[in-house]
Amino acid sequence: MQVTVYQNQVERALKGLKRQLNKEGLFKELKRRRFYEKPSVKKKRKIKEAKKKRKMAMRRMRSAWHQM
DSSP states (O other): OOOOOOTTOHHHHHHHHHHHHHHHTHHHHHHHHTSOOOHHHHHHHHHHHHHHHHHHHHHHHHHHHHHO
């Protein structure tokens, strides 16, 4: 990953970098890996995340359907 700094605007470049890392889920991953996660807890978390993704996808489909 590469961030370009224009006109000595380091703060703005850092903000952009943090936004990219957050979008990729790096901070969430680091937080999750900080402690050991039991396999049963890991499985429950994965199911919960998949459920959330499906719910968001359905919401997007419905909104696209209503816009037609």
